[in-house]
Amino acid sequence: MAGIDIEGLATVYPNGVRAVDGLDLHVADGEFFALLGPSGCGKTTLLRTIAGLENASEGTVRIDAADVTRTEPGKRGVAMVFQDYALFPHMSVAENITYPLKVRRVAAATRAETAERTAGELSLDGLLERRPGQLSGGQQQRVALARAIASQGKVLLLDEPLSNLDARLRLEARTFLKKLQRDLGITTVFVTHDQAEALALADRIAVMESGKLRQLGTPREVFARPVNTFVANFIGSTPMNLAPGVVSAAGVSVAGGTLPVEGFTPEGAEVTVGVRPEYLTLTTGDATGPGLRGTVVVAENLGVQSLVSVDCDGTLIGVTVPEEEEPEPGKPVFLTAPAARVLLYDAESGELLARQAVA
Ligand code: ADP
Numbered sequence: 001m002a003g004i005d006i007e008g009l010a011t012v013y014p015n016g017v018r019a020v021d022g023l024d025l026h027v028a029d030g031e032f033f034a035l036l037g038p039s040g041c042g043k044t045t046l047l048r049t050i051a052g053l054e055n056a057s058e059g060t061v062r063i064d065a066a067d068v069t070r071t072e073p074g075k076r077g078v079a080m081v082f083q084d085y086a087l088f089p090h091m092s093v094a095e096n097i098t099y100p101l102k103v104r105r106v107a108a109a110t111r112a113e114t115a116e117r118t119a120g121e122l123s124l125d126g127l128l129e130r131r132p133g134q135l136s137g138g139q140q141q142r143v144a145l146a147r148a149i150a151s152q153g154k155v156l157l158l159d160e161p162l163s164n165l166d167a168r169l170r171l172e173a174r175t176f177l178k179k180l181q182r183d184l185g186i187t188t189v190f191v192t193h194d195q196a197e198a199l200a201l202a203d204r205i206a207v208m209e210s211g212k213l214r215q216l217g218t219p220r221e222v223f224a225r226p227v228n229t230f231v232a233n234f235i236g237s238t239p240m241n242l243a244p245g246v247v248s249a250a251g252v253s254v255a256g257g258t259l260p261v262e263g264f265t266p267e268g269a270e271v272t273v274g275v276r277p278e279y280l281t282l283t284t285g286d287a288t289g290p291g292l293r294g295t296v297v298v299a300e301n302l303g304v305q306s307l308v309s310v311d312c313d314g315t316l317i318g319v320t321v322p323e324e325e326e327p328e329p330g331k332p333v334f335l336t337a338p339a340a341r342v343l344l345y346d347a348e349s350g351e352l353l354a355r356q357a358v359a
């Protein structure tokens with residue numbers, strides 16, 4: 001079992017920056033785990049601290065139940081792929097892939113066999129004699145992955161491995177990476193600042209901000225139920241609507257009307273109302289029940305859907321509609337949402353308000 005356990009971990013640079021600031025995390029054996037957050041939030045530092053390339057200032061790192069906090073990088077059983085791949089330009093693909101084995105004095109015949117097999121797994125057949133400079137970006141990325149896999153670590157650490165690829169190739173590499181991880185079953189920590197990538201790949205996601213954990217959950221959980229407005233803002237291809245509201249007897253009053261709310265929240269409480277454009281429904285005819293009235297401003301084409309911006313009493317609310325159902329600008333419309341999809345955040349702290357079931 002090669003899980004990773006992180007307890008009270010802090011990494012402070014000599015200049016005083018607390019890049020990782022008191023983290024507790026458990027990555028399960030075989031899990032595909034994403035570290036997600038904006039640039040500078042401490043993702044690379046956390047990954048390097050797990051690998052032993054940075055020293056933990058506080059706390060512990062355990063890999064496979066062994067405390068490795070003070071263990072040198074080469075003895076932790078981790079393989080890391082760096083953001084810039086860090087391939088050796090003067091070595092062939094085969095030599096690059098098997099370099100970690102050479103360092104460990106593995107016999108040449110075994111190394112050649114490993115290079116062949118790993119290259120096969122990563123669709124690099126026929127490229128073993130080339131130099132990195134003679135490869136495309138996607139191929140270089142796969143050589144870096146092949147080198148990490150060939151080193152047979154217990155844990156694979158990937159620092160934004162897809163970020164140097166162009167958009168199209170990135171999607172292909174993403175699918176490839178997910179399948180490879182499934183096939184190998186190797187515990188993987190994947191760093192990205194791209195929320196779509198994390199949602200697509202990970203079993204679970206840790207969302208970080210300023211060296212701290214802001215939410216830990218499955219892609220579905222962090223998408224449908226962000227626990228604070230930071231995560232609500234960060235996750236989702238179309239931004240979540242966040243608007244001030246006041247809890248009323250009928251639900252929560254917000255720009256242009258009232259939305260239903262599940263459970264019980266004290267009447268009169270000032271909140272930030274969060275509802276995703278994908279969970280709102282737009283109607284143009286007569287409407288009854290709780291909802292928001294507004295006027296269509298613009299529609300943006302997203303492919304099979306369009307994002308319609310609706311002016312509700314001066315606040316713009318986004319709602320997605322199926323393609324070819326975009327109402328004309330200026331049209332009066334009505335927006336509704338199921339109560340379970342309407343989230344209430346504390347207006348001050350931005351934390352999700354726990355909803356108690358009505359007795
Ligand atoms: P991310 O990978 O999420 O973009 P990093 O881990 O690279 O974030 O950086 C986290 C914070 O630590 C940032 O404020 C960054 O400026 C700082 N930092 C990173 N590396 C060093 C270093 N070697 N010395 C001092 N500060 C650093």
Ligand code: MG
Nearest residue numbers: 040043044045
């Ligand atoms: Mg980084």
